[in-house]
Each structure stands twice: as C-alpha cells, then as structure tokens.
Amino acid sequence: MIRVRVHVSLKKSVFDPQGRTIHEALGGLGYAAVSDVRAGKFFDLAMEGDDAAAAKAQAEEMARRVLSNPVIEGFTVEVL
C-alpha cells in the first residue's frame, strides 16, 4: 500500500477569492501578521502495490486528467 498526496492549487496568476476572503476575515479578527492567504485542495490516495515510482507516475496522470483543471490550476504529487 502506497500513500500519495496530491496538492491542487490555483496558478499564481489566477485570482483566489476564497483565499482573499479568509485573509480579510483573519485581518478582521486581529491577525495582522498575515500578509497573504492562498487556498487549495489536496487528495490523499491509497494505492495498491509497492512500486512507489509507478504509483507516483499514475497519480500524476490522475492529477492531470481528473483532479485538476489545467487551465487555471497546478498540482504537485508526493509519496508519503
């Protein structure tokens, strides 16, 4: 069993309204040290087998095809 984590986030050039809203809420609560917030999603995949490199390659394919929108999002894949 291999555990893989895929992070999906908006590209830096894409406006992130969720992050902006959270940033403003934190500022309103007095957390003035926060200068930026970006929000994203992650997916923890449990994959059968014991070939970590193959699992990572397949997770990258799934991230590209299913888990992200490549027009506006980027992703990273790490084996846990």
Added chain:
Amino acid sequence: MIRVRVHVSLKKSVFDPQGRTIHEALGGLGYAAVSDVRAGKFFDLAMEGDDAAAAKAQAEEMARRVLSNPVIEGFTVEVL
C-alpha cells in the same frame, strides 16, 4: 516572511462524500489500483516576522478558530 501551510481534513470517522465520488470516478476511468481517496483543503499563509515558532503557534490558533470546523475536521500546521 514566514510561509506556513495548514492542512484541514475531515476526521477519519467522518464520511467523505467528495473523496468517495472521486474514488468512484477514478475506478470508472480504469485506475483500479486506487483503494481509497480522502479529500481535504489546505491554506498557504504568508506571515510577517521571522519567529517561526510564534508564526506556527499563531497559525495553529487560526486553524482552530477560523480555518477548521473542530466538530468534524482536524488540521496540521507546518512551517514551509
């Protein structure tokens, strides 16, 4: 400037319909090696200052108070 990443995910005992739906979709596309999917959110915070321990402590407070629902979600905080 300190960068902190907060991961928020449903507690293991809480049903994750988003993860289940993605799992079923991946199975339908032929990714049979995937045995489980759990979905979560993450937040990248940029924080002013250079005291990483203080930034992490403040991020943990924000995670508990604002970024997560402690009834159904857990969180982890890491300084990047």
